[in-house]
Amino acid sequence: xxxxxxxxxxxxxxxxxxxxxxxxxxxxxxxxxxxxxxxxxxxxxxxxxxxxxxxxxxxxxxxxxxxxxxxxxxxxxxxxxxxxxxxxxxxxxxxxxxxxxxxxxxxxxxxxxxxxxxxxxxxxxxxxxxxxxxxxxxxxxxxxxxxxxxxxxxxxxxxxxxxxxxxxxxxxxxxxxxxxxxxxxxxxxxxxxxxxxxxxxxxxxxxxxxxxxxxxxxxxxxxxxxxxxxxxxxxxxxxxxxxxxxxxxxxxxxxxxxxxxxxxxxxxxxxxxxxxxxxxxxxxxxxxxxxxxxxxxxxxxxxxxxxxxxxxxxxxxxxxxxxxxxxxxxxxxxxxxxxxxxxx
Numbered sequence: 576x577x578x579x580x581x582x583x584x585x586x587x588x589x590x591x592x593x594x595x596x597x598x599x600x601x602x603x604x605x606x607x608x609x610x611x612x613x614x615x616x617x618x619x620x621x622x623x624x625x626x627x628x629x630x631x632x633x634x635x636x637x638x639x640x641x642x643x644x645x646x647x648x649x650x651x652x653x654x655x656x657x658x659x660x661x662x663x664x665x666x667x668x669x670x671x672x673x674x675x676x677x678x679x680x681x682x683x684x685x686x687x688x689x690x691x692x693x694x695x696x697x698x699x700x701x702x703x704x705x706x707x708x709x710x711x712x713x714x715x716x717x718x719x720x721x722x723x724x725x726x727x728x729x730x731x732x733x734x735x736x737x738x739x740x741x742x743x744x745x746x747x748x749x750x751x752x753x754x755x756x757x758x759x760x761x762x763x764x765x766x767x768x769x770x771x772x773x774x775x776x777x778x779x780x781x782x783x784x785x786x787x788x789x790x791x792x793x794x795x796x797x798x799x800x801x802x803x804x805x806x807x808x809x810x811x812x813x814x815x816x817x818x819x820x821x822x823x824x825x826x827x828x829x830x831x832x833x834x835x836x837x838x839x840x841x842x843x844x845x846x847x848x849x850x851x852x853x854x855x856x857x858x859x860x861x862x863x864x865x866x867x868x869x870x871x872x873x874x875x876x877x878x879x880x881x882x883x884x885x886x887x888x889x890x891x892x893x894x895x896x897x898x899x900x901x902x903x904x905x906x907x908x909x910x911x912x913x914x915x916x917x918x919x
Contacts, residue, residue, distance in 0.1 A: 595805055637669050654830045678902060707834055728817060728818050734823070734826040754844065761791070761796060767879060777797065821838070822842060834898070
């Protein structure tokens with residue numbers, strides 16, 4: 576997270592807790608060349624209107640028309656598997672001059688999703704993925720544990736089915752009888768992770784209606800929300816390298832996780848319902864999901880046994896092929912974006 580020495584670097588944030596955000600920046604750079612302002616403030620609006628280059632992930636002052644003197648770059652928050660933007664018939668698509676992608680395949684998808692010409696989609700890779708290769712932090716730091724305390728660290732990142740902030744909606748199936756987050760299933764999983772001296776962190780989506788307080792406490796299952804990362808000043812992406820397996824469903828994080836060449840499993844009990852509600856950017860999304868597709872609860876623990884006890888990695892070749900399709904750049908993502916924008 577280097578702040579460019581030749582430019583004045585301004586961060587605008589949503590909340591008032593500058594100290595928390597300052598801690599996050601300071602954990603990743605020694606640079607002092609930056610200032611922090613609340614977005615909804617006179618100074619936030621002033622610097623937004625005066626800045627030559629604007630970078631954002633979710634849109635910023637979307638009700639204000641773009642200035643022809645400014646360069647507005649939408650970094651977005653992931654290459655999509657599920658429909659986004661205009662592909663999702665969304666009426667709240669942020670307006671930008673440029674958006675980024677990770678490959679020619681996603682360049683075409685992002686062009687359609689944000690209604691931009693192909694030449695305005697920068698094929699650079701995602702800046703957040705610079706953190707992926709960091710070994711500075713671990714999920715265990717969030718609970719004051721060390722690597723020696725567990726054999727394996729698993730990250731489980733379900734996407735939301737019902738959101739209560741941002742784009743409020745319901746996708747897929749709520750209350751499915753085959754819900755992998757069902758209490759009885761979680762107890763079985765906890766027992767399994769105990770038996771192999773491993774821990775699984777379940778990171779809930781920030782837009783999800785479910786919260787940590789909705790779940791029981793377990794010895795080897797740990798539920799997390801964004802707030803604990805913010806309190807510790809740790810980026811989610813900088814802990815990925817210290818995990819051994821990703822469990823997810825339709826979250827775009829698996830596309831980033833491919834850069835680490837580690838096992839992935841997809842827990843998708845409501846595949847058809849999700850396809851019929853939210854929909855996907857690919858006609859056959861499973862062809863682009865290089866990992867075990869787990870539909871039934873009872874199939875999850877056998878997969879984990881194969882992975883950690885039998886030490887099988889059955890999808891390594893498919894991961895390699897999909898990674899080449901999804902990621903043309905493998906490093907220096909922030910620099911790629913910056914250098915491209917400066918030249919335009």
